[in-house]
Amino acid sequence: MRMLNRKLRRDVLGLAGPLAAVALVAASGIALFVTLRSMRGFLAQSQADYYRDYRFADVFVLMKRAPASAARAVARIPGVRVAEPRLVFEAVLDVPGLAEPAVGRFVSIPASGEPLLNVPHVRVGRMPAPGAEREVLISEAFAQANRLGPGDSLSAVLNGRWERVHVVGVAISPEYIYELQGGELFPDNRLFGVIWTPRALLAAATGLESGCNAMALQLEPGAPERDVIEAVDRVLAPYGTLGAYGRAEHVSHKFISDEIEQNRVGAVVMPAILLGVTAFLLNVVLSRLVATQRAQVALLKAFGFTNNEIGLHYLLLALVPVAAGALVGVPVGFRLSQATAALYARFYRFPVSTIRPDWGVALAACGIAAAAALAGAAIAVRAAVRLPPAEGMRPPAPARFEAGVLDRLRVQRLLAPSARIVVRNTARRPLRAVAAVTGIALAFAMLVVSRYAFSAIDRIEEVQFQHVQREDISVTFREAAPRAALNALRRLPGVLDVEPMRVVPVALRHGAVERRTAIFALPATGDLRRIVDQDLRTHRVPANGLLLTTKLADVLGVRPGDSLTVDLREGTRRTVRVPVAAVADEALGANAYADLEYAARITGERQAISGALLAVDPRRESELYLTLKQQPALVGIGIRSAALRGFQRTIAESFQVMIFISVIFSVIIAFGVVYNGARVALSERARELASLRVLGFTKREVTTMVFGEQVLLTLLGMAFGVAAGYALCAVASAAGNTELFRIPLVVPVTSYAYAAAVIAGAFLASALAMRQRIRELDIVECLKTGE
Amino acid sequence: MGPVLFHARGLTKTYHMGDVAVHALQGVDLDLYEGEVVVILGPSGSGKSTLLNILGGLDAPSGGEVHFRDHQLVGAGDAALTRYRREHVGFVFQFYNLLPSLTATENVALVTEIAERPMPPADALHLVGLGERLDHFPSQMSGGEQQRVAIARAIAKRPDVLLCDEPTGALDAETGVVVLQALARANRELGTTLVVITHNATIAQMADRVLRMRDGRIASIETNAARRDPAELEW
Numbered sequence A: 001m002r003m004l005n006r007k008l009r010r011d012v013l014g015l016a017g018p019l020a021a022v023a024l025v026a027a028s029g030i031a032l033f034v035t036l037r038s039m040r041g042f043l044a045q046s047q048a049d050y051y052r053d054y055r056f057a058d059v060f061v062l063m064k065r066a067p068a069s070a071a072r073a074v075a076r077i078p079g080v081r082v083a084e085p086r087l088v089f090e091a092v093l094d095v096p097g098l099a100e101p102a103v104g105r106f107v108s109i110p111a112s113g114e115p116l117l118n119v120p121h122v123r124v125g126r127m128p129a130p131g132a133e134r135e136v137l138i139s140e141a142f143a144q145a146n147r148l149g150p151g152d153s154l155s156a157v158l159n160g161r162w163e164r165v166h167v168v169g170v171a172i173s174p175e176y177i178y179e180l181q182g183g184e185l186f187p188d189n190r191l192f193g194v195i196w197t198p199r200a201l202l203a204a205a206t207g208l209e210s211g212c213n214a215m216a217l218q219l220e221p222g223a224p225e226r227d228v229i230e231a232v233d234r235v236l237a238p239y240g241t242l243g244a245y246g247r248a249e250h251v252s253h254k255f256i257s258d259e260i261e262q263n264r265v266g267a268v269v270m271p272a273i274l275l276g277v278t279a280f281l282l283n284v285v286l287s288r289l290v291a292t293q294r295a296q297v298a299l300l301k302a303f304g305f306t307n308n309e310i311g312l313h314y315l316l317l318a319l320v321p322v323a324a325g326a327l328v329g330v331p332v333g334f335r336l337s338q339a340t341a342a343l344y345a346r347f348y349r350f351p352v353s354t355i356r357p358d359w360g361v362a363l364a365a366c367g368i369a370a371a372a373a374l375a376g377a378a379i380a381v382r383a384a385v386r387l388p389p390a391e392g393m394r395p396p397a398p399a400r401f402e403a404g405v406l407d408r409l410r411v412q413r414l415l416a417p418s419a420r421i422v423v424r425n426t427a428r429r430p431l432r433a434v435a436a437v438t439g440i441a442l443a444f445a446m447l448v449v450s451r452y453a454f455s456a457i458d459r460i461e462e463v464q465f466q467h468v469q470r471e472d473i474s475v476t477f478r479e480a481a482p483r484a485a486l487n488a489l490r491r492l493p494g495v496l497d498v499e500p501m502r503v504v505p506v507a508l509r510h511g512a513v514e515r516r517t518a519i520f521a522l523p524a525t526g527d528l529r530r531i532v533d534q535d536l537r538t539h540r541v542p543a544n545g546l547l548l549t550t551k552l553a554d555v556l557g558v559r560p561g562d563s564l565t566v567d568l569r570e571g572t573r574r575t576v577r578v579p580v581a582a583v584a585d586e587a588l589g590a591n592a593y594a595d596l597e598y599a600a601r602i603t604g605e606r607q608a609i610s611g612a613l614l615a616v617d618p619r620r621e622s623e624l625y626l627t628l629k630q631q632p633a634l635v636g637i638g639i640r641s642a643a644l645r646g647f648q649r650t651i652a653e654s655f656q657v658m659i660f661i662s663v664i665f666s667v668i669i670a671f672g673v674v675y676n677g678a679r680v681a682l683s684e685r686a687r688e689l690a691s692l693r694v695l696g697f698t699k700r701e702v703t704t705m706v707f708g709e710q711v712l713l714t715l716l717g718m719a720f721g722v723a724a725g726y727a728l729c730a731v732a733s734a735a736g737n738t739e740l741f742r743i744p745l746v747v748p749v750t751s752y753a754y755a756a757a758v759i760a761g762a763f764l765a766s767a768l769a770m771r772q773r774i775r776e777l778d779i780v781e782c783l784k785t786g787e
Numbered sequence B: 001m002g003p004v005l006f007h008a009r010g011l012t013k014t015y016h017m018g019d020v021a022v023h024a025l026q027g028v029d030l031d032l033y034e035g036e037v038v039v040i041l042g043p044s045g046s047g048k049s050t051l052l053n054i055l056g057g058l059d060a061p062s063g064g065e066v067h068f069r070d071h072q073l074v075g076a077g078d079a080a081l082t083r084y085r086r087e088h089v090g091f092v093f094q095f096y097n098l099l100p101s102l103t104a105t106e107n108v109a110l111v112t113e114i115a116e117r118p119m120p121p122a123d124a125l126h127l128v129g130l131g132e133r134l135d136h137f138p139s140q141m142s143g144g145e146q147q148r149v150a151i152a153r154a155i156a157k158r159p160d161v162l163l164c165d166e167p168t169g170a171l172d173a174e175t176g177v178v179v180l181q182a183l184a185r186a187n188r189e190l191g192t193t194l195v196v197i198t199h200n201a202t203i204a205q206m207a208d209r210v211l212r213m214r215d216g217r218i219a220s221i222e223t224n225a226a227r228r229d230p231a232e233l234e235w
């Protein structure tokens, strides 16, 4: 079959333009798939390795204070392999160069040196020297955000006194991959950091010379976590435990796992969508391309070439661009996946792990692309070889025109003659028109969905920082305080308004499901913190009962009207039954809200509040910050503007690269599809166009006819693309639904406008290229050699 | 006359176009013999091409039967027809139908590659007087030259029968003669049975037998006393 191979080579050169466009589409689809999909196992694996190497604990517990004997009792619980008592203490920090007050979580390092569990991994500097009780390690994210390192000092109010501690090292830890101040949803590494401190200093600050206020446990392999947790709770019940919990409820772990889960959307759902679209486009494009060679197929058949021989020839033609696409797409995909992995490593602060090329993923991508292309070519070849050769070879039959719907509607009367030709041409080959429209619709949809994450993140930002968090500053007291504490806050400089809040640590139970969380109690009349659902509707705290985030209600299996069992984890520590009054479909978190008065009733602690929300005069901010730094009664300070900056820096940035990659490739794919559509339409028409030119039509008129049809198909494609784009976003949104985050289904008009602009741009670019081809169209040659 | 090559009985072909049925062939009985030259004449639309396509295994009749030697062509199936065309038939069409991406030699080689005992492509091109144009692409040749390449392509595989549908239809007289000479030469030197459709009655003089068609039927068959060399023909 040397001649057929030669024909193949020449055809490839002759069709260089459209095939190159196909190759670009294939390369983009493959690269995108490889990039995103490679991320899938990578994060989970890195997490597991990290946990193992740095002995991330299995069970955690915080309590008021427990004697050493209690810790020993916990260690004897069956199934517990290692039980490490620790001191954990939060305090307001004065960080050099930082106007705002920060909050530090001081975690004890045993006198013996390295902790047994949750081992900090020192990245810069060293561990504190034995006996040097003011030497500390600080977390890397905090260090970098504040440009701190060994040699710097921090001040904190510990035990009522200003203490200076000296940074000797910077570390990361599996326990604090994600460093979150209690109750916050996004990390703000400037204003919150972990500080590993020799036990001696914290013992003095907490007055716990021998006991502990926290423990970390490692379980025997296979030990039943639930039983151990119950046993730990029994042992520690007299010591004000907040309840032991496993990794599943560990804040950092949960966030990371949720993120990894959400990453699945990026790593599985998105590439599946994009490759699926690419596959379809390859299919359409190649079937059209092969269909233009109908007459040659018939001729080969007349000579006695078998269907298999002819089929193979065209399948090879289809494989050429896919192979070229794979040659480019796979290495680009690997490169990008490495870059993305490095980015994640930086964002999550895992110890550096490199991502190895995953040939399985690459093979799958190429296989899918090739299969789609082959199927497209096969459909066209089948259609061509099915035709009796006599028919295929007959000089192009005059097309059959019939009076269509449009004629009957007499719409055409309104159109100019050339427009009529356009409409009839389009309607004449409905299948071809459907294929072209579908291609453009999918390219459009892909453009829309590629920007979806942008709009979703924008919406989350808007909801959280404009509608939900309206206070400028929130403060948390070390101990629940009487309402009178508000008066002191009101007198601080720059404070315009103060609203109380109460956070009650609880376990919510319904049937066999239990969730450790906190009831967030707000005054019914309050306005600084709102409960806002995904549709931006504001919900009031109910006078009676709880309002739950819809997701939390789903997890617990309750609906408004049902009752929940609530174990209070502080104060009276009693267990109460409370009704679920309402649910709100919040985008973020899994929260339980209550009215402040109602919370006081169920806790039995009238008047107690645990913190406050402040509205602040921006001109007096720095003055207020200075004062807040010196409040030993405060254990937490949240600053909205800083949190917003933190959100933008971390969350938004971490997604940016992925989004950027998707956007770039979908643009390339859109261009490929539009160009190809125009190009194939032209070759389908070459003979007809030449005849028109012979009849005396000008180049301009001929061009108008070709483009008129393309404009019509493109507009139709965009119209369907709007629906298809929305549908793809809905799929992505549904796939990204986790316990802590819902990806809101928002598709702003700008996304559609953007997609339309890209398609229009691609169309114009192709139009220019096509115009050139039409100018150069050799009439004589076209008529001479036929199709 | 040699042994029977084609044996056709009761051939019909009906095209359905919506409600209208076009009867392209309405009962054709025909025997063609090995080594003879047959010219088919008839008005446009009388069913000439249809008959030729059926003989060549390009199309299937609606009714009747056709034998090629002892092969039954009707209902033979795609694979069998493909093998039949590959091994026994050479086609020449009115619209030369060369592959635009292959040169003259390559267009011929395309077919000789799948033939059993072909002649070298260059020899075939010399036979049609195109020894100088071996490496030209179809778009670089005149219509007559393209048609001669098509003939070289058809004879190079040494087929048992050459089926030519208006091979000179698009050519001037002089070029037409050259083309016909090439066909006659194949018949003479290789013993190939030659069937030529034409609108040009003069060409009938090169035939052993002349077949006239009308309305899908064979109106008459004449036998020429002596066939003439195409070079002697003029129109």
Ligand SMILES: Nc1ncnc2c1ncn2[C@@H]1O[C@H](COP(=O)(O)OP(=O)(O)OP(=O)(O)O)[C@@H](O)[C@H]1O
Pocket (backbone or CB within 6 Å): A391, B015, B016, B017, B022, B023, B024, B042, B043, B044, B045, B046, B047, B048, B049, B050, B051
């Ligand atoms: N694919 C088709 N569909 C419908 N009718 C057809 C088709 N092919 C041929 N016909 C009809 O069959 C009849 C015979 O056609 P055929 O091509 O055999 O004629 P012909 O004798 O070769 O004419 P010409 O000299 O013009 O080539 C004609 O009436 C033609 O319209």
Ligand SMILES: [Mg+2]
Pocket (backbone or CB within 6 Å): B048, B049, B050, B165
């Ligand atoms: Mg004909």
